[in-house]
Amino acid sequence: MTITETSQIGIAILSLNGTLDALSAPDFRNNRSVIDPEKSVVIDMENLDFIDSSGIGAIVGASRQKRQPVGGIILSCMNDRVRKVFEITNAQKLFHIFDDTIAAVDFAATRQSARA
Amino acid sequence: MxxxxxxxxxxxxxxxxxxxxxxxxxxxxxxxxxxxxxxxxxxxxxxxxxxxxxxxxxxxxxxxxxxxxxxxxxxxxxxxxxxxxxxxxxxxxxxxxxxxxxxxxxxxxxxxxxxxxxxxxxxxxxxxxxxxxxxxxxxxxxxxxxxxxxxxxxxxxxxxxxDGMASYYRASMEALESGADRYVLPGYGDEPGCAFGRNVVISKSVEIRKPVSIGNNVQLLADTVIGPSAIIGSNVIIDRKSSVESSIVFDNTYIGEHLKINGRIASGNRLNDPKSGASIAMEDPHLLSGIKKKGVLRSFPRKFTHAVAALVMIAVLFIPFVILRSLLKLRGQWKSARTDFLSEATGMTMSLGKVELSTASSLTSIAAALSMDRYGWLFRVLTGQLALIGSKPLPAEKNRLEITRSALSYRPGVFSYAEAEEWPSSDGDATGGDAAIVERFHIAHSTPLSDISLIIKAFVNRFQEKSIL
Amino acid sequence: MNKSITITLPGEIKFVRFASQTAASVATLLISENIPESEGTQFVHDFELAICEAFTNSVKHAVKRDTLQMLTITFEFEPRQLTVCLRDTNGPFTIETPTPEITDYPPGGYGLMIIRKVMDGVTCHRDGDSNILRMSKSL
CATH class of the missing domain: 3.90.550.10 (Spore Coat Polysaccharide Biosynthesis Protein SpsA; Chain A)
Structure with missing residues (x-):
C-alpha cells in the first residue's frame, strides 16, 4: 500500500492506494499525521482496493488517539468492497463518511475552527 | 432528480x-x-x-x-x-x-x-x-x-x-384496501381486490372474500375462509377449516386446523395482537411448530410401512447401485464422506455417509437420477434411524441443536416431503426455511398410505430433475 | 470437477497477500466454470477476505508463541462449493467467541467475526498438534 499525504486548509489528506491489511497497517499507524492527536485527518479511500480487520483496527486505533475521536479521522470515497467490511464490523458507526474528499475536508475544517 | x-x-x-x-x-x-x-x-x-x-x-x-x-x-x-x-x-x-x-x-x-x-x-x-x-x-x-x-x-x-405494530397493521390494511389503484402491488388477479402469487393451490371448498393478497407457494386447504382483508405471505399453508380475516400471515407460516385468525399478525409461531402489542409464541398444535410427536405405538405402522418400502427399493436398486458405484469409483466421480446429522431424538446426532456426485458426465447424472447417492441411507430406514420420507436431514451444527429442540416436527428422512411437493428448496433450516413448512405439514398429517405415494413422487421428481442435468 | 489444490507457506505476515490472492484466483476459477463472472465478484471478494483473516490470525497467534511454522492451505473444489482448510500448529483455539462490539473498542476478535459473516460454514478441529480451520462457501 502507498500513502500519499497532502494538506488543505490545515487538514491532512492521506490517500491510500492498494491494500490495508496486517502487512501494511503499521505504515498507516506510524504516519506522523495519524499519530498527532491534534491533527484532523481525512483518509481518501478512493484507490483502496482491499481492507481487512487489521486495517479497520488501525483506523479505529488512530481515531482513538485523536483528541476528538469521532471528528479526528474522517473517511471519504469508500468503495463498496471496503464499505462492506466496515459494515460487518460495525466500524462505520465510529466515523463520519463522505463520498467526496473536498466535502470531507470542508467538514473537518469547520469542526476544527469551531473547536478553536 | x-x-x-x-x-x-x-x-x-x-x-x-x-x-x-x-x-x-x-x-x-x-x-x-x-x-x-x-x-x-x-x-x-x-x-x-x-x-x-x-x-x-x-x-x-x-x-x-x-x-x-x-x-x-x-x-x-x-x-x-x-x-x-x-x-x-x-x-x-x-x-x-x-x-x-x-x-x-x-x-x-x-x-x-x-x-x-x-x-x-x-x-x-x-x-x-x-x-x-x-x-x-x-x-x-x-x-x-x-x-x-x-x-x-x-x-x-x-x-x-x-412506530409500532399497530401502525404497521394499519398501513398494511390501508395498502390492501386502497389496492393496486394507488400502489404498485405484487400478484395477479382477474378482479380488483384479489391478488395471487405463483403456485397458489386452492381447494374447492375454500371461500375467498375480497380484499385479499396472497403470496407465492400457498396452499389453502378444504373449507378455509380467507378474508375479507387478509394478507397471506409466501410459503404458507392454511390448514382445513381455518379462517383468516383482517389479519396478516407472514411468509413461512403454517396455520393449523380449525383456527380463527381475526385482527392478528401471525409470524412463524408467534401470534401478535397489533392493537395491544401482545404476542404469544404457540407451542400447541395450532400455529406451526407445536406438532406433538406420536408415541412409539402410534408410529409403528408408519415405521413398518417405511421399512417394507425401503426393503423393496434396496432390492430393486441393488444391481444398478453395484454397477454404477463401481464404475463411478473407478472414474473418481464417486466421493463419499461421513457427516453428522441431527437425529429425530432431540439433541442427538447420527453419522451418515454423504455421497457427492459430479454432474459432469452422463453416468453421474444417471446415478443421481436413480438417487444412488442415497442408497446407503435406505438401510438406516430398516434400523429406524431415518424415515423413508420426512424432513431433509439437518447437518449437526451446534446452533442447530437448539433449533430442533424448539421445532418439534423434525423427522429426518431419505427423501423429503419438500422434494415430493417440489417445494422450493431451503438450506435445511428447521425454523424458517421454505421447505420446513411443507415438511411440518406432512409430518402432522401423513399416513402410511399417503407416505408411499409421496415417496414415489419424491423419487420421480428427483429422477426428472437430475436426468435433465 | 472434484479437485483440490494445496499450498504450504511460511507463517509470516509478508505472505498474507500471496495467500489471499491465491484464494481469490481459486474462487475465480470456480466461478468461471459455473456462473457469469460479474455475478461472482462478491463470492471472490468474500473468499479473499476470509483467507486473509484466517492467515493473519494464524500468524499472529504463532508470533505470540514465538515459533515459526509452516501453514498449509488446501482448497477443495466441489461442483458449486469451495472449501478451504487452513492447518497451523498453534495452540488449541475455539471459533465460539462472542461477537465483539466495536463501539466498546475491544482489542480483537474481528477476524473470526468477519470469517463467520462472509463464509457459509466454519468449523475448527484439532488434529494431533494442529488446528484445522475449515471454511466453505457455496455459489
Whole structure:
C-alpha cells in the first residue's frame, strides 16, 4: 500500500492506494499525521482496493488517539468492497463518511475552527 | 432528480423485537417489502438515482435491492450518523448529489401516494423545503426548483409513522384496501381486490372474500375462509377449516386446523395482537411448530410401512447401485464422506455417509437420477434411524441443536416431503426455511398410505430433475 | 470437477497477500466454470477476505508463541462449493467467541467475526498438534 499525504486548509489528506491489511497497517499507524492527536485527518479511500480487520483496527486505533475521536479521522470515497467490511464490523458507526474528499475536508475544517 | 432515503436504527428498533427474522426495511406491507414502496415513489417523482443511507447494517437490504437495475434505477449505499441533519447528509453525499435537485425521504414512515397522480412536476418545481412530514418522518426537497408548469395540478401526499405494530397493521390494511389503484402491488388477479402469487393451490371448498393478497407457494386447504382483508405471505399453508380475516400471515407460516385468525399478525409461531402489542409464541398444535410427536405405538405402522418400502427399493436398486458405484469409483466421480446429522431424538446426532456426485458426465447424472447417492441411507430406514420420507436431514451444527429442540416436527428422512411437493428448496433450516413448512405439514398429517405415494413422487421428481442435468 | 489444490507457506505476515490472492484466483476459477463472472465478484471478494483473516490470525497467534511454522492451505473444489482448510500448529483455539462490539473498542476478535459473516460454514478441529480451520462457501 502507498500513502500519499497532502494538506488543505490545515487538514491532512492521506490517500491510500492498494491494500490495508496486517502487512501494511503499521505504515498507516506510524504516519506522523495519524499519530498527532491534534491533527484532523481525512483518509481518501478512493484507490483502496482491499481492507481487512487489521486495517479497520488501525483506523479505529488512530481515531482513538485523536483528541476528538469521532471528528479526528474522517473517511471519504469508500468503495463498496471496503464499505462492506466496515459494515460487518460495525466500524462505520465510529466515523463520519463522505463520498467526496473536498466535502470531507470542508467538514473537518469547520469542526476544527469551531473547536478553536 | 435524485433521491436520498435515510434511516436510523432507533426508528425501527421495534421491528427487530416484533419480527426478528426480517430486516425492518424489508418488512412486508401487503406482500411487498417496505423499501419498495419508497423506491416506487422515488421513481414516480422522476428520480433516476437513489442512495440508501443508514446508521446500522443493511446487508440484507443490499442483497435484495442490489444496484437497483430491477427497477431501472441506479441504487447506491452509504452510512450516516444518528445525529446527522439533512444538511449533513447532503454534505456527506456531495458527489452523489452534484448540482441536481434532491428529494430526501427520512424516517421509518409509510408514504400515502397515488401512482396515477403527477408527482414529477411537483417534485421538480416546488420550492426547497419540507414537502410532507409526520412525527419521525419527512420528505424534504433541496436544490433549485425548475419552472412552474402552466397547469399546476396538486397531488396529495402524506406520511404515516410506522412506530409500532399497530401502525404497521394499519398501513398494511390501508395498502390492501386502497389496492393496486394507488400502489404498485405484487400478484395477479382477474378482479380488483384479489391478488395471487405463483403456485397458489386452492381447494374447492375454500371461500375467498375480497380484499385479499396472497403470496407465492400457498396452499389453502378444504373449507378455509380467507378474508375479507387478509394478507397471506409466501410459503404458507392454511390448514382445513381455518379462517383468516383482517389479519396478516407472514411468509413461512403454517396455520393449523380449525383456527380463527381475526385482527392478528401471525409470524412463524408467534401470534401478535397489533392493537395491544401482545404476542404469544404457540407451542400447541395450532400455529406451526407445536406438532406433538406420536408415541412409539402410534408410529409403528408408519415405521413398518417405511421399512417394507425401503426393503423393496434396496432390492430393486441393488444391481444398478453395484454397477454404477463401481464404475463411478473407478472414474473418481464417486466421493463419499461421513457427516453428522441431527437425529429425530432431540439433541442427538447420527453419522451418515454423504455421497457427492459430479454432474459432469452422463453416468453421474444417471446415478443421481436413480438417487444412488442415497442408497446407503435406505438401510438406516430398516434400523429406524431415518424415515423413508420426512424432513431433509439437518447437518449437526451446534446452533442447530437448539433449533430442533424448539421445532418439534423434525423427522429426518431419505427423501423429503419438500422434494415430493417440489417445494422450493431451503438450506435445511428447521425454523424458517421454505421447505420446513411443507415438511411440518406432512409430518402432522401423513399416513402410511399417503407416505408411499409421496415417496414415489419424491423419487420421480428427483429422477426428472437430475436426468435433465 | 472434484479437485483440490494445496499450498504450504511460511507463517509470516509478508505472505498474507500471496495467500489471499491465491484464494481469490481459486474462487475465480470456480466461478468461471459455473456462473457469469460479474455475478461472482462478491463470492471472490468474500473468499479473499476470509483467507486473509484466517492467515493473519494464524500468524499472529504463532508470533505470540514465538515459533515459526509452516501453514498449509488446501482448497477443495466441489461442483458449486469451495472449501478451504487452513492447518497451523498453534495452540488449541475455539471459533465460539462472542461477537465483539466495536463501539466498546475491544482489542480483537474481528477476524473470526468477519470469517463467520462472509463464509457459509466454519468449523475448527484439532488434529494431533494442529488446528484445522475449515471454511466453505457455496455459489
Amino acid at each position: 435524485k433521491t436520498i432515503l435515510a434511516f436510523r436504527e432507533e426508528e425501527y428498533a421495534w421491528v427487530h423485537e416484533a419480527f426478528p427474522c426480517i430486516h425492518p426495511l424489508l418488512l412486508p406491507l401487503c406482500n411487498k417489502p417496505f423499501i419498495e414502496f419508497l423506491i416506487d415513489f422515488a421513481i414516480i417523482a422522476d428520480s433516476s438515482s437513489l442512495r440508501l443511507l443508514c446508521d446500522g447494517g443493511f446487508d440484507a437490504v443490499e442483497r435484495y435491492c442490489e444496484n437497483g437495475s430491477r427497477w431501472g434505477i441506479d441504487l447506491s449505499y452509504g452510512s450516516i450518523h444518528p445525529d446527522d441533519t439533512i444538511h449533513a447528509m447532503l454534505g456527506k453525499n456531495r458527489k452523489f448529489c452534484g448540482e441536481e435537485r434532491i428529494m430526501i425521504i427520512s424516517g421509518f414512515s409509510f408514504i400515502r401516494y397515488d401512482k396515477r397522480l403527477n408527482y414529477k412536476s411537483l417534485a421538480n418545481t416546488m420550492a426547497a423545503g419540507e414537502w410532507a412530514t409526520c412525527p419521525g418522518g419527512r420528505i424534504t426537497l433541496s436544490g433549485m426548483p425548475g419552472k412552474t408548469p402552466a397547469h399546476w395540478v396538486d397531488a396529495p401526499l402524506s406520511l404515516m409513522p410506522l
